[in-house]
Amino acid sequence: AAPVPAPLKATVSHWWTSGGESAAIRQFADAFNRAGGQWIDQAVAGADQSRASTINRIVGGNAPVAAQFNTSRQFRDIVDQGLLNNLDDVAARGNWDNILPRTIIDAIKVDGHYYAAPVDIHMPAWFFYSKAAFARAGIKAEPATFDEFMQHLDLLKRAGLIPLAFGGQVWQEKILFDAVFALVGGPALYLKIYRDRDVRAVHSPAFRDVLVKFRRLRAYTDPGAPGRNWNDATALVVSGRAGVQIMGDWAKGEFTTAGQVAGREFGCFPGFGPKAPYVVAGDAFVFPKTGKPHVVRAQKLLATVMTAPGPQAEFSARKGSIPIRPDVDMSKLDLCARKGIEIMADKSRQLPNTEMLLDPDLNGALQDVLTNYWNRDDTPERAQQAFAQAMKDNTW
Amino acid sequence: MANVSIRNLQIRLGASNVIDSLDLDVGAGEFVVLLGPSGCGKSTLLHSIAGLNDASAGSIRIGGRDMTYADPKDRGIALVFQSYALYPTMNVEANMSFGLRINGTPKAEIARRVARAAEMLQLGPLLGRKPGELSGGQRQRVAIGRAIVREADVFLFDEPLSNLDAQLRTELRRELKHLHARLGATMIYVTHDQVEAMTLADRMAVMKGGAIQQFDTPDAVYRAPENLFVATFLGSPGMNLFHGRLDCSDGVWFRNDHLALDVSRYPFRQAPAEGRRVVLGVRPEDVDVRADGACRAPVTLVEAMGAHRVLWHGFHGREVAAIVPDGRPGGAFTLRPDHISLFDEATTLRL
Amino acid sequence: MANVSIRNLQIRLGASNVIDSLDLDVGAGEFVVLLGPSGCGKSTLLHSIAGLNDASAGSIRIGGRDMTYADPKDRGIALVFQSYALYPTMNVEANMSFGLRINGTPKAEIARRVARAAEMLQLGPLLGRKPGELSGGQRQRVAIGRAIVREADVFLFDEPLSNLDAQLRTELRRELKHLHARLGATMIYVTHDQVEAMTLADRMAVMKGGAIQQFDTPDAVYRAPENLFVATFLGSPGMNLFHGRLDCSDGVWFRNDHLALDVSRYPFRQAPAEGRRVVLGVRPEDVDVRADGACRAPVTLVEAMGAHRVLWHGFHGREVAAIVPDGRPGGAFTLRPDHISLFDEATTLRL
Amino acid sequence: MKRDCDLAVLPPAARVRPRKPLLTPARLGIYAFLLTAALFFLVPLYVMLVTSVKPMAEIRLGNIFALPLAPTFEPWRNAWQAACTGLECEGIRGGFWNSVKITVPSVLLSIAIGAVNGYALSFWRPRGANALFAVLMIGAFVPGQVLLYPLVRALAAAGLYSSLPGIVLVHLVFGMPMMTLLFRNYYAALPQELFMAARIDGGGFWRIFYSLMLPMSAPVMAVAAIMQVTNIWNDFLLGLVFAGSDNLPMTVQLNNIINTTTGERLYNVNMAATLLTSLVPLALYFFSGRWFVRGIASGAVKG
Amino acid sequence: MALTALGAYVLTFLWTARVSLSSARIFPTGDFVGLGQYERLFRNARWLLSLQNLAVYALLFIAACLVLGFLLAVFIDQQVAGEGALRTVFLYPYAMSFVATGLVWQWILNPELGIQGVARRLGFGGFTFDWIVRQETVLYTVVIATVWQASGLVMALLLSGLRGIDAELWKAARIDGIPKWRVYLSIVLPMLWPSLSTAFILLFVMVVKLFDAVVAMTQGGPGTASEVPAKFIMDYLFGRANVGLASAASIVLLLTVLAIVAPFCYARSRALQRSGG
Ligand SMILES: Nc1ncnc2c1ncn2[C@@H]1O[C@H](COP(=O)(O)OP(=O)(O)OP(=O)(O)O)[C@@H](O)[C@H]1O
Ligand SMILES: Nc1ncnc2c1ncn2[C@@H]1O[C@H](COP(=O)(O)OP(=O)(O)OP(=O)(O)O)[C@@H](O)[C@H]1O
Ligand SMILES: [Mg+2]
Numbered sequence A: 001a002a003p004v005p006a007p008l009k010a011t012v013s014h015w016w017t018s019g020g021e022s023a024a025i026r027q028f029a030d031a032f033n034r035a036g037g038q039w040i041d042q043a044v045a046g047a048d049q050s051r052a053s054t055i056n057r058i059v060g061g062n063a064p065v066a067a068q069f070n071t072s073r074q075f076r077d078i079v080d081q082g083l084l085n086n087l088d089d090v091a092a093r094g095n096w097d098n099i100l101p102r103t104i105i106d107a108i109k110v111d112g113h114y115y116a117a118p119v120d121i122h123m124p125a126w127f128f129y130s131k132a133a134f135a136r137a138g139i140k141a142e143p144a145t146f147d148e149f150m151q152h153l154d155l156l157k158r159a160g161l162i163p164l165a166f167g168g169q170v171w172q173e174k175i176l177f178d179a180v181f182a183l184v185g186g187p188a189l190y191l192k193i194y195r196d197r198d199v200r201a202v203h204s205p206a207f208r209d210v211l212v213k214f215r216r217l218r219a220y221t222d223p224g225a226p227g228r229n230w231n232d233a234t235a236l237v238v239s240g241r242a243g244v245q246i247m248g249d250w251a252k253g254e255f256t257t258a259g260q261v262a263g264r265e266f267g268c269f270p271g272f273g274p275k276a277p278y279v280v281a282g283d284a285f286v287f288p289k290t291g292k293p294h295v296v297r298a299q300k301l302l303a304t305v306m307t308a309p310g311p312q313a314e315f316s317a318r319k320g321s322i323p324i325r326p327d328v329d330m331s332k333l334d335l336c337a338r339k340g341i342e343i344m345a346d347k348s349r350q351l352p353n354t355e356m357l358l359d360p361d362l363n364g365a366l367q368d369v370l371t372n373y374w375n376r377d378d379t380p381e382r383a384q385q386a387f388a389q390a391m392k393d394n395t396w
Numbered sequence B, C: 001m002a003n004v005s006i007r008n009l010q011i012r013l014g015a016s017n018v019i020d021s022l023d024l025d026v027g028a029g030e031f032v033v034l035l036g037p038s039g040c041g042k043s044t045l046l047h048s049i050a051g052l053n054d055a056s057a058g059s060i061r062i063g064g065r066d067m068t069y070a071d072p073k074d075r076g077i078a079l080v081f082q083s084y085a086l087y088p089t090m091n092v093e094a095n096m097s098f099g100l101r102i103n104g105t106p107k108a109e110i111a112r113r114v115a116r117a118a119e120m121l122q123l124g125p126l127l128g129r130k131p132g133e134l135s136g137g138q139r140q141r142v143a144i145g146r147a148i149v150r151e152a153d154v155f156l157f158d159e160p161l162s163n164l165d166a167q168l169r170t171e172l173r174r175e176l177k178h179l180h181a182r183l184g185a186t187m188i189y190v191t192h193d194q195v196e197a198m199t200l201a202d203r204m205a206v207m208k209g210g211a212i213q214q215f216d217t218p219d220a221v222y223r224a225p226e227n228l229f230v231a232t233f234l235g236s237p238g239m240n241l242f243h244g245r246l247d248c249s250d251g252v253w254f255r256n257d258h259l260a261l262d263v264s265r266y267p268f269r270q271a272p273a274e275g276r277r278v279v280l281g282v283r284p285e286d287v288d289v290r291a292d293g294a295c296r297a298p299v300t301l302v303e304a305m306g307a308h309r310v311l312w313h314g315f316h317g318r319e320v321a322a323i324v325p326d327g328r329p330g331g332a333f334t335l336r337p338d339h340i341s342l343f344d345e346a347t348t349l350r351l
Numbered sequence D: 001m002k003r004d005c006d007l008a009v010l011p012p013a014a015r016v017r018p019r020k021p022l023l024t025p026a027r028l029g030i031y032a033f034l035l036t037a038a039l040f041f042l043v044p045l046y047v048m049l050v051t052s053v054k055p056m057a058e059i060r061l062g063n064i065f066a067l068p069l070a071p072t073f074e075p076w077r078n079a080w081q082a083a084c085t086g087l088e089c090e091g092i093r094g095g096f097w098n099s100v101k102i103t104v105p106s107v108l109l110s111i112a113i114g115a116v117n118g119y120a121l122s123f124w125r126p127r128g129a130n131a132l133f134a135v136l137m138i139g140a141f142v143p144g145q146v147l148l149y150p151l152v153r154a155l156a157a158a159g160l161y162s163s164l165p166g167i168v169l170v171h172l173v174f175g176m177p178m179m180t181l182l183f184r185n186y187y188a189a190l191p192q193e194l195f196m197a198a199r200i201d202g203g204g205f206w207r208i209f210y211s212l213m214l215p216m217s218a219p220v221m222a223v224a225a226i227m228q229v230t231n232i233w234n235d236f237l238l239g240l241v242f243a244g245s246d247n248l249p250m251t252v253q254l255n256n257i258i259n260t261t262t263g264e265r266l267y268n269v270n271m272a273a274t275l276l277t278s279l280v281p282l283a284l285y286f287f288s289g290r291w292f293v294r295g296i297a298s299g300a301v302k303g
Numbered sequence E: 001m002a003l004t005a006l007g008a009y010v011l012t013f014l015w016t017a018r019v020s021l022s023s024a025r026i027f028p029t030g031d032f033v034g035l036g037q038y039e040r041l042f043r044n045a046r047w048l049l050s051l052q053n054l055a056v057y058a059l060l061f062i063a064a065c066l067v068l069g070f071l072l073a074v075f076i077d078q079q080v081a082g083e084g085a086l087r088t089v090f091l092y093p094y095a096m097s098f099v100a101t102g103l104v105w106q107w108i109l110n111p112e113l114g115i116q117g118v119a120r121r122l123g124f125g126g127f128t129f130d131w132i133v134r135q136e137t138v139l140y141t142v143v144i145a146t147v148w149q150a151s152g153l154v155m156a157l158l159l160s161g162l163r164g165i166d167a168e169l170w171k172a173a174r175i176d177g178i179p180k181w182r183v184y185l186s187i188v189l190p191m192l193w194p195s196l197s198t199a200f201i202l203l204f205v206m207v208v209k210l211f212d213a214v215v216a217m218t219q220g221g222p223g224t225a226s227e228v229p230a231k232f233i234m235d236y237l238f239g240r241a242n243v244g245l246a247s248a249a250s251i252v253l254l255l256t257v258l259a260i261v262a263p264f265c266y267a268r269s270r271a272l273q274r275s276g277g
């Protein structure tokens, strides 16, 4: 009998630590272990902290075998330093070029090489609403335009509810803004500014309009919003005290743990109307450089397993995200996710989120501008000015 | 001006009764000196009068009012600490004036009192220094200064001059006496210096083991000590003691193997009993060193003290001290019978 | 046993020169006493010898070796601090034995020395106490004990007996003298007590303002003070001073408006100059109080000291002190010419 | 003796009276202040405690001060042994011993080093001591995170990265400025004469330190222990970066439980986990009392 | 050991200075860009606001902590019953990670959930305590929460100093008839100077490193109203992956701190030298 091969050990660093997330990542771990690997878990809550730990461990020569990043430009620097192994053969075998959404490929493929294995797609700007609240306010249908949305908010307000459940934290403000931007400004302007960094577009009336409409939403938040965590905002919707929350698909978890079911107690829609753009975000794993053959094998095995349809289905069902590939069993997904997959099929509606387009520091600088604009009585012109300035300052 | 009256006072420190059932009456305006061996409880007594130690029994009345449990500041007292206890972060001037500033004495008055104290204590040039920059004697003077600016009813001094040189000491002694006269304050003063005790005290209390042995005028205490302890404790050197018996066969004589002294004129408190075992006490200055002295004894040690000398005679296995004003050689002495003391050998009490 | 030789020493504390250019030679095995007014730099000098103050100039040699910058522990000295400086967390026994334990003295030897010191200092029952639970005098004794167990070559004592009663003091004085004889150690001893100084010192140094005024045997210093400062500083009370002129017309006479004294037999260092302004110094014990005294002066104050009395006479606007052994009334005195001192009025130096 | 007569007129028995009425207005004021302050300090604890025993549904109602309607200790059990911290769902207990392993040597060594430094600086004053101290103080102000990379590099070069000695060393480096400052300033207030006496007694650097200075350092030791135990026990980032996966402290799990960004947040478990984690420092606080002894230099010197 | 640490500090300082002159992003490598990062830093409104916030915060926080800590130490020193329990109560916040307690403070200060809400529900309709949601006042809420956390430690520090004071001094003051509060103020406080300066530096370090509380309570908001330098540095160091700028910010922060602390340290070491003899 052939000797039992030693399992391929792989330390995997990630930031999925909550109960639901743990259940999700366990799918990958189990699949990996079944495929002859040995998953060693390295969870560190908080994306920043997890990434900091990863980078320090790379510096210290004790890199994990795989590490989670957002599907974004976050790891571009590591790629540039030549500190990642590429996955070209895994990608080739998995036919990534053809099955992955364009936006994702743009983020993980550098100079023609694949440097990350994407594992999920998040849509950070779902509209979650309480059906009870909508009913109380007399709203019959989901809004089809931004103006209609505003009218709904007014109705909610009149009904004595908090129209917009909101947490006044910078990143939540950014999600809200990007949603408004994509929906009101349209994909073209969105890309012109975020992708092409077109300063003239920043000064355009269209962008000013985006800013004005964004700021108008503030009147529909409650005084307790600043500093509030996203889940507390979700709780407002869950309990029917607030009408809508614009938040990533992870918010579904809160409804679920409260025993609510999509389509029954709450509803979700990704934007206004059938052509509404769909902002794409996601998570991916990178594989720090190593020459050790068994580690490289472990890395390849990991990449293969995590992107395989089976684990993808199990993972997505628990994570609330949508799979990176279309050939996945959808039966276990919830209503919102299924809606998402449907939309994703239309490539024209996919819009990369800003992290995929911008370096983290520029992204952060823009957040600063927006949060100031949101929280102060600044004119949109001043915000445009600051926006442009930040783009100039954060480009080397 | 206030009298101090202590009744049945008991003070515990740690596990031991330092003072047990002590009585003391100090008249208003009186100057009382406490004397006693190291560790006998003098400081403890002063601190109790000041209200710094809690009495576990007994009472302390000051100026007629029961102060046993009153706050120190309400007792109208000032205290010079043996350990000085200066405020380390304040300069000399602030150390002295702090109490006054607190109780709202007018500025001018404070300045006056501090200036007077500083002059009296020769602290003028040091007013701006912190205690850490002072010598031992200077610190002690500051501690005195801090007390006297208070012009309290009762002053308590705990060895206030122990670190000073003879000259300054003589001066300050005189100043304190003046202060006493001027303020009419009651003063209770602990010292080890018999000269101080003798010159300052209206009455002095000799303490031992937390109890008062004798409380009388300095002269009375010196001349007629109440018991053997007082007799030997006071004087420098203390009384010479001779053990013997009373012989009443012919007048009253003190006798032992080597000595016989006619003590008929001694003011016995009770009639002298024949054969009673007694101790005869003779002050060194009453040992009359003369060539024709009855007792021949070789001089074993001469201590020159400047103004006088102490001759130690080896006399049948014990040392007999004699004070002589000049350079006479010694070798023989007689005892002057006028100022002797007689004690019961068993009780050690004066006869 | 080691000699101490100080040359040209200068010590700065804070901003001021406390000691400036001081020379002192202490022979091996000698017992030297430092005397001087409070704040004159005695402690500073001791600390410098011990190596606790840095010399800013000059040198200190101990046992022939230059120790100016040596570590305190290498100087072979022991020091009793004026402020005791006991280790607060150690009990009495540990305080005393600390140094010995450090240098690895055998246990038995430590126990022996500590027991001896404890006995000598009557600390036996207190060995287990912490400093905070001791009286002032007890702390001082522990401080002495800590020094003497070290049996060093050079002992430095900073007013080691100032907080003790006369009896204990006399005893310890004698013990220290014994210790000195037994160990043959060099001892430098600061005290304010002239009796201690006189009885203990082989030689004594009188300091003032950081400088040594006179360094000689106690007797010489007492009898023949080198200058007016020493004359008045020593003695209790100090010398009586009379200002006047020398008159050489008929023998040599001291004269002023009220006094005339034949000083022909005075051992002048230089030939006496006619008319020179001088100061006559007479010790109180050399003021002969007698009914037929030439100088009539009313007694203004009588200080009874036990063994003797001090009579203060108001004599033409100044006080003249006289020591008398007994109760004579005073009112007239003459000056005994044998032990007088004469000083130049301008330089204050002895003639 | 005369005194005997006086004794006769004395009241027969000694009166024993309480020194002061138990509650003077001043005393009342003291207690009033302390209780008010305690209240201010306790409110958040109260909120944490009640939150930790409420089910999530109750928490979502948003009445943070309300007592739990249906108290449950499930969150505590959960926090200790069931909450997910990644793939593992074993609560925070997993890292407990790691935390102990890191904390004990780090605390002991950093206090020891701080004490020695402070002692050397305030009594021996070696040449350049002030410069040394100044650099150390500046070091205290450098944001620790900035030091991460170079430290990682240095430790990796020394072969200590991701090891227990490594993380202990890092804690020593980070703790040194404050510990040194703490002890230096404390020793500066002690009478210099004590040190002099010990020098004369022949005490060397170490001997004086441990025989004389250490026993007198009890109160400041308490503070130092409080600071270091808390800092090191609660440290998360350094442990995460330097300890290596075998030695991850409990706080990494604590952080994993409460600091999740996009997963569901179980506030009750978070609170329970936080409270559980802080039990060790809390115990120390409570038992540090005896170190706050009074009058540590009592009777040391006069003047 | 001391030298190792010193080496560590000096070297890392130099290293940081070097990095601040480069265009380093995630990794501390990158092209030399001169003072470019600094220029960029001082154009950054958030950074400038952070510095300004830090100044205000430092003043309030340090003053409040010292005063409260001192008062607590003094009152606890009055031989009160339950000293151990009280000390623990005042200290416990120090033991709790701000990740959770910050959240609790956020709740308590939240106008809907917290004190304001409770007061209004109790019928005080006009009661307003909404500092945490207002730009002008949010910083004060951070002060409140951090004072809550740190003043216990100050108390412990000062208590340790208090307990070192010789008992005789108290006696002397009682004789002088000095009211207790005056003794504390005029005698004890100056004697606590070493402890106070320790506390001051400790608090100052906390100020400069202030991060957790802001993140947990306000995330720097509303807007950027409660941003602080440490958070700025952390953001750029990790989240925004710009080590160069973060290093530049650290250096600026450090120099600012030095400018403030150096005179203080100098004065103190002078004072120490004078009294130390
Ligand atoms: N740290 C210091 N800074 C400045 N001056 C000081 C310092 N310490 C002492 N002095 C001054 O130095 C002088 C000498 O002090 P020293 O302690 O040697 O006096 P001393 O002769 O021992 O006096 P005493 O008999 O009173 O103890 C004093 O005038 C004192 O004020
Ligand atoms: N805190 C304490 N705990 C226990 N015993 C103490 C304490 N303080 C003092 N004592 C003891 O009480 C006794 C009396 O002390 P006190 O200070 O009154 O003596 P004293 O007469 O002033 O002596 P000295 O002349 O040496 O100053 C001493 O034997 C001392 O050891
Ligand atoms: Mg005493």
Ligand SMILES: [Mg+2]
Binding pocket: B135, B136, B137, C042, C043, C044, C082, C158
């Ligand atoms: Mg002195």
